[in-house]
Amino acid sequence: DTAVSQTPKYLVTQMGNDKSIKCEQNLGHDTMYWYKQDSKKFLKIMFSYNNKELIINETVPNRFSPKSPDKAHLNLHINSLELGDSAVYFCASSQWGTNTGELFFGEGSRLTVL
Amino acid sequence: TQLLEQSPQFLSIQEGENLTVYCNSSSVFSSLQWYRQEPGEGPVLLVTVVTGGEVKKLKRLTFQFGDARKDSSLHITAAQPGDTGLYLCAGDNNDMRFGAGTRLTVKP
Numbered sequence: 001d002t003a004v005s006q007t008p009k010y011l012v013t014q015m016g017n018d019k020s021i022k023c024e025q026n027l028g029h030d031t032m033y034w035y036k037q038d039s040k041k042f043l044k045i046m047f048s049y050n051n052k053e054l055i056i057n058e059t060v061p062n063r064f065s066p067k068s069p070d071k072a073h074l075n076l077h078i079n080s081l082e083l084g085d086s087a088v089y090f091c092a093s094s095q096w097g098t099n100t101g102e103l104f105f106g107e108g109s110r111l112t113v114l
Numbered sequence: 115t116q117l118l119e120q121s122p123q124f125l126s127i128q129e130g131e132n133l134t135v136y137c138n139s140s141s142v143f144s145s146l147q148w149y150r151q152e153p154g155e156g157p158v159l160l161v162t163v164v165t166g167g168e169v170k171k172l173k174r175l176t177f178q179f180g181d182a183r184k185d186s187s188l189h190i191t192a193a194q195p196g197d198t199g200l201y202l203c204a205g206d207n208n209d210m211r212f213g214a215g216t217r218l219t220v221k222p
Contacts (some may be wrong), residue, residue: 002155002163033210035212040213040214041151041200041214041217042212042214042215043157043202043212043215044212045179045209045210045211045212048209056209071169072187081179092156094210100146101145101147101162101210102159102162102208103147103149103157103159103204103210105156105157105158106156107156108154108155108156
C-alpha cells in the first residue's frame with residue numbers, strides 16, 4: 001500500500017488554465033505539506049496543515065489554494081497557471097511533535113505549463 | 115538566501131572512492147535530517163541527528179552533526195553505483211527547510 005499518494009503523476013496544460021493535484025496519506029499522520037521542486041532540484045515548502053488547519057503559508061501567489069477536507073487529504077488547486085509554475089510538486093506527511101519528525105513524501109506530480 | 119547551504123552541488127566519482135558532502139547554516143537546528151532522492155521519486159529519509167556532536171552510521175554512510183547544531187556532514191565509504199542520487203539535508207526550525215542538495219554520480 002502506498003503511504004502518500006498523489007494524483008496525477010503528470011500534468012501538461014496551457015497557460016491560464018486551472019488545475020488541481022490531490023494527495024492522500026494512509027499513515028495516520030496529523031500534518032501534511034506541499035513542497036515545490038524546481039528544475040534545479042531545490043525543494044521549497046509551500047504550505048503545511050496540521051489537523052486540517054493551515055500552519056505554514058510561505059510566500060506563494062494566491063493563485064495557489066490548498067484545501068484539507070480531513071487529516072488524510074491535502075489538495076492543491078492552482079488558478080491561472082503560468083509558465084513559472086512548471087515544477088514537480090511533492091506532497092508529504094509527518095506526525096507533529098515526534099522527536100524525528102520524519103517526512104514521508106509522495107512520488108511527486110510533474111506539472112508542465114505550455 | 116537559502117537557510118541551508120550544501121556542497122558540493124555536483125559530485126562525480128568512481129566506484130570504490132570515498133566522499134564527503136556538507137550541509138552548513140548560520141542557524142541552530144533542533145534536529146537535522148538527510149534524505150536521498152532518486153529520479154522520479156520523492157525524497158526518502160536516511161537519518162535524523164538530534165544531539166550536537168552526534169555521529170550515526172548506516173552501513174557505509176556516516177553522518178555527523180556539528181557541536182553547535184548548525185552543520186552536518188555525510189561521509190560515504192567505498193561508494194557504489196547504487197549510491198547515485200540527490201542527497202538533501204533538512205533542518206528542523208519549527209518546520210523542515212531543505213538545502214539545494216548534492217547530486218552524486220558513482221560510475222562503475
